[in-house]
Amino acid sequence: MGALGDDRGPTVAGEGIGRPGAGLPGAVHIREVGPRDGFQNEPETIPTELKIELINALARTGLRRLEVTSFVRAEVIPQLADAGAVLAGIDVPAEVSVSVLIPNERGLEHALALREKAARPPAGAARTEAGGTAHADRPAFDEINVFLSASETHNRKNVNRTITESLDGVTAVLGRARAAGLRCEGVIATSFGCPYEGHVPPQRVLEIAARLRDAGAQEVGFGDTTGMANPRQVREFFAAARSSLGPEVELTAHFHNTRGQGLANVLAALEAGVDSFESSFGELGGCPVPAGATGNIATEDLVSMLHEMGVHTGIDLRSLLACARRVQEILGRPLHSHTLLAGPIDWR
Numbered sequence: 450m451g452a453l454g455d456d457r458g459p460t461v462a463g464e465g466i467g468r469p470g471a472g473l474p475g476a477v478h479i480r481e482v483g484p485r486d487g488f489q490n491e492p493e494t495i496p497t498e499l500k501i502e503l504i505n506a507l508a509r510t511g512l513r514r515l516e517v518t519s520f521v522r523a524e525v526i527p528q529l530a531d532a533g534a535v536l537a538g539i540d541v542p543a544e545v546s547v548s549v550l551i552p553n554e555r556g557l558e559h560a561l562a563l564r565e566k567a568a569r570p571p572a573g574a575a576r577t578e579a580g581g582t583a584h585a586d587r588p589a590f591d592e593i594n595v596f597l598s599a600s601e602t603h604n605r606k607n608v609n610r611t612i613t614e615s616l617d618g619v620t621a622v623l624g625r626a627r628a629a630g631l632r633c634e635g636v637i638a639t640s641f642g643c644p645y646e647g648h649v650p651p652q653r654v655l656e657i658a659a660r661l662r663d664a665g666a667q668e669v670g671f672g673d674t675t676g677m678a679n680p681r682q683v684r685e686f687f688a689a690a691r692s693s694l695g696p697e698v699e700l701t702a703h704f705h706n707t708r709g710q711g712l713a714n715v716l717a718a719l720e721a722g723v724d725s726f727e728s729s730f731g732e733l734g735g736c737p738v739p740a741g742a743t744g745n746i747a748t749e750d751l752v753s754m755l756h757e758m759g760v761h762t763g764i765d766l767r768s769l770l771a772c773a774r775r776v777q778e779i780l781g782r783p784l785h786s787h788t789l790l791a792g793p794i795d796w797r
Contacts, residue, residue, distance in 0.1 A: 468759040474724035476761035480514035480701070481507055481748055483776070484535075485550055487733025489519065489528045490744065491780065497531045499779055501538040506772050507730065508541040511764035512748075515541065516548045516594065516727075520556035533563050536589045548592035548634070552608070557593070557622050561629055564589045593626045595619040595666070596636040599654045600643035603674070607638070616660050623665040634668040635661030636703065641686070642677030651686055655693045668699040670727060673714065674736045676707020676743075680717035687721035701725040704746050705735050706785070711746035712754055719760070726751060731773040731784040747786035749773055753793055766793050 469475050484504050488495055495503075504517055517539065523530035532549070541547055551557045567589035597615035598604035604612050623633050640654045658669045671690070673683075683702070690700055702718040702725070704711040715726060728748040729735075735744030749769050752762050766788075773789045783790075 470758070472722075473719050473758070474722070474760060476724065476763075477719075477755060478514060478725045479512060479748065479751065479762055479764065480516055480548070480725075480727045481512050481730060482516040482703075482727050482745065483507070483729035483731065483733045483748070485516040485519050485529065486727075486735075486745060487729040487731070489526045490734040490736070491528065493780055494528045495776075495779060497534050497538065500531070500535050503772060503776055503779075504535070504539045504541070506768070506775070508539075508545045510768040510772065511762070512769075513544065513763065514546050514548065514592075516550065517590070519550035519552070520560045521550070521552045536563060537567065541587070543587045546592055546632070547587075547590040548594055548632075549590045551593045551595055551622055551626070553618050554621055554625070557625055560590070560593065561625075564629075590631075592632040592634060593622070594634045594636055594670075595622050595661075596638060597657070598638040598643075598674075599649045599657055600639040600646045602645040603639045603643050606645070612657070616657065619661065620664040623661070627665040632668075633666045634670055634701070635664075635666035636670040636672055637661070638672045638674045640671035641673045641682060642675070644675045644677075651689060654686075655690060658690065658694055658698075662694055662698050666698070668701055668725070669694065670701040670703050672703040673705050673711075676705040676710065676735075678704065678714050679710060680713045683714045683717040684721045687718055687723050691722060699725050701727060703727040706732060706743050706746050707735070712750060715746065715751060715754070730769060730786075731776050731789060732786045733776065733784070743785050747773070747784075747788065749786055749788040753788045757794060 484500060508515060518532040518535050519526060519529045520532055549560055551560060597619060598607055601612055604610060604615055608615060626633050637654055637657055639649055643649050661669055687700060700723055702723050704714045728751045729745035730748045732744045732747035752764050752766050752769060755762055770789060773786055777784045
């Protein structure tokens with residue numbers, strides 16, 4: 450296939466034939482997390498120039514939110530050791546919001562220094578046709594994401610901290626990030642269950658979410674980190690979350706397809722009024738526990754289902770599938786996305 454753009458897949462008219470059912474959102478926001486959550490959990494390390502190619506292509510599919518990298522230490526996640534080079538090399542339209550994952554205050558300092566440097570192009574930088582420098586119309590990134598687990602055991606295994614210690618750390622990061630003018634999301638892993646502890650009390654999750662909101666998070670993401678959620682649980686949880694956290698906080702659902710229930714959980718979240726989701730093209734990434742688990746729900750599967758239901762995403766499915774084909778070619782192995790395998794529905 451070669452570089453992106455050589456194969457855009459079959460023509461798909463419109464966004465499906467359905468109309469959203471009563472009580473469902475008419476439109477949703479999707480954050481593509483493959484370049485961060487996907488790449489960091491794949492065994493291969495994708496070369497920087499190919500990451501840049503893929504991110505640039507994803508930014509032109511109609512996606513409006515892209516998580517592109519992380520400022521975790523290189524020895525911890527070597528797959529993302531090129532965060533600075535990726536941010537310096539991508540060419541993302543101004544209307545697409547770029548986010549990065551921040552593990553702690555040191556990571557934030559590194560990210561802010563890079564953002565400040567990018568805002569001051571060196572003398573002799575390439576000029577655009579409009580007369581400005583490349584990227585002069587946008588910062589290196591617009592949002593930051595912080596994270597912790599709702600399970601003490603998972604949090605210790607993941608970041609070697611207690612939940613209380615993590616909350617203290619992310620509170621400091623959120624305060625500094627908001628002061629720097631950045632939009633902030635707080636992500637809570639194991640929101641629906643933990644592979645080590647089993648049941649995670651919803652009230653504990655909501656208490657953590659309230660702490661994140663009060664610290665400055667405008668958006669709270671709830672992660673089904675190892676695919677333990679079920680639709681009934683999801684529907685009840687998000688109804689409680691909206692009641693508990695109030696209308697000013699954006700609630701985001703992040704599902705994994707570990708046990709094949711990812712899209713069923715999306716539908717349950719939609720029925721509870723959720724209109725913000727995170728997913729990964731090609732079904733990349735996911736948590737390495739349990740062994741052999743599949744990854745995040747595939748963005749193309751999510752978009753295909755939403756379009757068939759008449760829920761607007763603004764995303765061109767053909768272009769998105771071209772990105773999934775390209776990353777499959779780069780990795781040199783089949784990916785698990787159903788729409789990538791079967792193709793989109795053609796109603797002719």
